[in-house]
Amino acid sequence: xxxxxxxxxxxxxxxxxxxxxxxxxxxxxxxxxxxxxxxxxxxxxxxxxxxxxxxxxxxxxxxxxxxxxxxxxxxxxxxxxxxxxxxxxxxxxxxxxxxxxxxxxxxxxxxxxxxxxxxxxxxxxxxxxxxxxxxxxxxxxxxxxxxxxxxxxxxxxxxxxxxxxxxxxxxxxxxxxxxxxxxxxxxxxxxxxxxxxxxxxxxxxxxxxxxxxxxxxxxxxxxxxxxxxxxxxxxxxxxxxxxxxxxxxxxxxxxxxxxxx
Amino acid sequence: xxxxxxxxxxxxxxxxxxxxxxxxxxxxxxxxxxxxxxxxxxxxxxxxxxxxxxxxxxxxxxxxxxxxxxxxxxxxxxxxxxxxxxxxxxxxxxxxxxxxxxxxxxxxxxxxxxxxxxxxxxxxxxxxxxxxxxxxxxxxxxxxxxxxxxxxxxxxxxxxxxxxxxxxxxxxxxxxxxxxxxxxxxxxxxxxxxxxxxxxxxxxxxxxxxxxxxxxxxxxxxxxxxxxxxxxxxxxxxxxxxxxxxxxxxxxxxxxxxxxxxxxxxxxxxxxxxxxxxxxxxxxxxxxxxxxxxxxxxxxxxxxxxxxxxxxxxxxxxxxxxxxxxxxxxxxxxxxxxxxxxxxxxxxxxxxxxxxxxxxxxxxxxxxxxxxxxxxxxxxxxxxxxxxxxxxxxxxxxxxxxxxxxxxxxxxxxxxxxxxxxxxxxxxxxxxxxxxxxxxxxxxxxxxxxxxxxxxxx
Numbered sequence: 001x002x003x004x005x006x007x008x009x010x011x012x013x014x015x016x017x018x019x020x021x022x023x024x025x026x027x028x029x030x031x032x033x034x035x036x037x038x039x040x041x042x043x044x045x046x047x048x049x050x051x052x053x054x055x056x057x058x059x060x061x062x063x064x065x066x067x068x069x070x071x072x073x074x075x076x077x078x079x080x081x082x083x084x085x086x087x088x089x090x091x092x093x094x095x096x097x098x099x100x101x102x103x104x105x106x107x108x109x110x111x112x113x114x115x116x117x118x119x120x121x122x123x124x125x126x127x128x129x130x131x132x133x134x135x136x137x138x139x140x141x142x143x144x145x146x147x148x149x150x151x152x153x154x155x156x157x158x159x160x161x162x163x164x165x166x167x168x169x170x171x172x173x174x175x176x177x178x179x180x181x182x183x184x185x186x187x188x189x190x191x192x193x194x195x196x197x198x199x200x201x202x203x204x205x206x207x208x209x210x211x212x213x214x215x216x217x218x219x220x221x222x223x224x225x226x227x228x229x230x231x232x233x234x235x236x237x238x239x240x241x242x243x244x245x246x247x248x249x250x251x252x253x254x255x256x257x258x259x260x261x
Numbered sequence: 262x263x264x265x266x267x268x269x270x271x272x273x274x275x276x277x278x279x280x281x282x283x284x285x286x287x288x289x290x291x292x293x294x295x296x297x298x299x300x301x302x303x304x305x306x307x308x309x310x311x312x313x314x315x316x317x318x319x320x321x322x323x324x325x326x327x328x329x330x331x332x333x334x335x336x337x338x339x340x341x342x343x344x345x346x347x348x349x350x351x352x353x354x355x356x357x358x359x360x361x362x363x364x365x366x367x368x369x370x371x372x373x374x375x376x377x378x379x380x381x382x383x384x385x386x387x388x389x390x391x392x393x394x395x396x397x398x399x400x401x402x403x404x405x406x407x408x409x410x411x412x413x414x415x416x417x418x419x420x421x422x423x424x425x426x427x428x429x430x431x432x433x434x435x436x437x438x439x440x441x442x443x444x445x446x447x448x449x450x451x452x453x454x455x456x457x458x459x460x461x462x463x464x465x466x467x468x469x470x471x472x473x474x475x476x477x478x479x480x481x482x483x484x485x486x487x488x489x490x491x492x493x494x495x496x497x498x499x500x501x502x503x504x505x506x507x508x509x510x511x512x513x514x515x516x517x518x519x520x521x522x523x524x525x526x527x528x529x530x531x532x533x534x535x536x537x538x539x540x541x542x543x544x545x546x547x548x549x550x551x552x553x554x555x556x557x558x559x560x561x562x563x564x565x566x567x568x569x570x571x572x573x574x575x576x577x578x579x580x581x582x583x584x585x586x587x588x589x590x591x592x593x594x595x596x597x598x599x600x601x602x603x604x605x606x607x608x609x610x611x612x613x614x615x616x617x618x619x620x621x622x623x624x625x626x627x628x629x630x631x632x633x634x635x636x637x638x639x640x641x642x643x644x645x646x647x648x649x650x651x652x653x654x655x656x657x658x659x660x661x662x663x664x665x666x667x668x669x670x671x672x673x674x675x676x677x678x679x680x681x682x683x684x685x686x687x688x689x690x691x692x693x694x695x696x697x698x699x700x701x702x703x704x705x706x707x708x709x710x711x712x713x714x715x716x717x718x719x
Contacts, residue, residue: 053571053573054572055442055573055574056442056448056451056560056574057451058296058454058455059297059455061455065441069441072571072573075571076571077570077571078571101295102557102558102559102574103571103572103573104572105557105572106557106568106570106571106572107571107572128295128296128297128561129295130294130295130296130298130301132285132294133293133294133295150298151297151299153297153298153301153302155298155299155300155301155302155303155461156299156301156302160298160301160302164298175298175299178299178458178459178461178462179459180455180458180459
């Protein structure tokens with residue numbers, strides 16, 4: 001039933017973690033961002049996190065802020081996002097939208113769910129929406145058979161790990177460190193502890209780790225204990241530094257061999 | 262709602278806390294918590310510690326002592342009859358938060374939150390600031406209580422409010438100019454949240470207004486309500502009646518909630534919030550969130566905000582750095598939607614006219630933020646005066662205005678607006694008496710001369 005869970009299970013059947021790549025729609029342009037997403041798939045990404053540009057990305061570090069700021073100023077909106085969803089599905093990966101809550105609320109929660117499902121999207125990751133505030137999204141995602149991914153953090157209590165995981169479908173996003181997005185020299189052992197605690201709270205749900213992974217070696221490290229490895233800023237940096245789809249494809253290959261190591 | 266007359270049957274000694282928000286911070290559909298999961302534990306800890314502290318007699322004693330001996334509370338009530346002559350003949354009382362230590366109402370809140378920071382055992386505070394008043398107040402409280410302090414301020418605002426940047430640095434705070442987005446208050450808040458999520462183990466976020474995720478809107482209201490609690494008692498004692506209307510400027514809305522809260526149960530008292538209309542709400546260049554915005558989610562809560570069709574926050578515009586914010590506290594959105602408070606926009610030009618008028622008629626230089634409330638009093642006064650409405654019997658209507666801050670920080674902005682201080686050819690903005698005529702009623706001696714001629718005749 002869950003497109004995300006199925007894809008992660010397929011990776012596990014190959015005895016590896018899934019590779020999940022984040023790229024925002026609209027940087028450097030809508031067309032070029034979609035080309036980069038397709039290149040990430042061709043390089044070996046299983047899932048693409050399709051970022052919705054937002055003016056106040058409170059959980060993102062400077063790399064993602066810079067790319068998203070340009071997309072916001074260019075007026076990129078949900079119509080462009082849905083186009084990217086279809087393109088990623090056609091390229092053979094599972095598309096999941098990553099959005100701060102206000103763009104979805106503004107678009108209309110029910111309308112978003114209906115249009116996302118129609119475009120072939122698996123669901124949405126909502127970094128600033130906790131299940132406690134998500135009644136409308138829980139109902140709409142249920143209605144349209146969409147996955148919904150909430151976040152857990154090292155500071156989450158066991159009770160919150162249980163209640164948040166119970167609201168998830170597809171996987172739960174373990175934010176490995178306390179902080180914002182961005183590449184880090186080391187991933188640290190906080191991630192492994194959080195994954196273990198989350199598994200104890202929800203044995204049947206896949207746990208994917210984000211924040212800080214930037215290369216194949218780090219991906220291999222995380223793949224040992226997580227069901228999926230999420231990489232964002234490192235992909236975006238390829239575009240910021242002008243290496244375009246080729247750079248994205250090369251990074252994807254490196255990371256894809258990491259999750260298979 | 263217990264009182265329908267402006268003449269209450271008896272004075273409430275301890276006005277009740279409003280019935281909102283609910284246990285999870287919702288004011289009707291507004292408020293709540295729209296933040297990354299990583300911050301939930303810190304917000305839960307803060308809520309729990311605050312709920313215990315606010316009824317703790319030791320805290321209440323310490324908070325009262327600081328407000329009296331350090332801030333200088335209670336702040337006085339000043340009637341401004343010469344200013345009121347320009348407001349349709351109503352009577353106007355100013356609640357003088359400008360006379361607090363650090364020069365604005367912001368100190369009320371930070372003393373409470375700094376005590377809370379010590380109580381939860383954290384050693385560092387961070388804050389956002391727009392005009393710099395909250396930053397100065399936070400730096401002050403940090404110096405007083407031995408906490409390390411970092412203040413995020415939009416780069417644009419560090420230029421507009423250079424005096425306050427220097428004050429914060431003198432007080433030992435680190436001031437970080439924010440260069441992302443519109444480089445104003447909203448971006449300073451984003452940066453402060455990023456700092457907090459990274460350093461939450463050691464750091465408490467001293468939020469400056471009644472916005473943000475639960476518990477900030479309710480907690481900041483509780484710390485600011487002293488303004489209205491004092492003013493209500495002062496007006497009753499002096500006038501034997503309640504005011505007909507209470508007016509305050511609204512950016513995030515902490516000074517307005519501070520003076521409104523005590524009057525919310527008094528049905529006969531109009532509550533009027535004045536938003537920053539910038540160049541005019543119909544120009545799109547403004548910060549009038551409730552007047553010109555729509556409900557959405559920003560900075561951790563659902564409230565009215567300025568946004569485009571894609572849900573992107575629209576950059577706000579106001580001559581006043583402290584009101585230049587595209588969001589507003591959720592309780593204001595709620596008070597608006599239930600019809601208990603009304604919100605109006607005041608343009609830059611109207612605010613500066615009122616600014617100049619108060620300077621010249623009463624010898625008080627207000628913050629430009631507070632000048633928006635003064636401008637609102639002028640227009641409401643003219644409406645009430647011309648209709649003969651609002652007052653009772655032969656008495657003129659009585660307006661209570663929150664003078665939330667003093668204008669020292671705004672002298673440079675005002676000089677530019679009015680073309681003072683430099684000798685370039687600048688058309689002065691509205692409000693300045695370019696001929697420097699003595700204000701009517703200011704001089705009774707016919708032989709008095711206007712200031713600029715005094716040297717020649719003396």
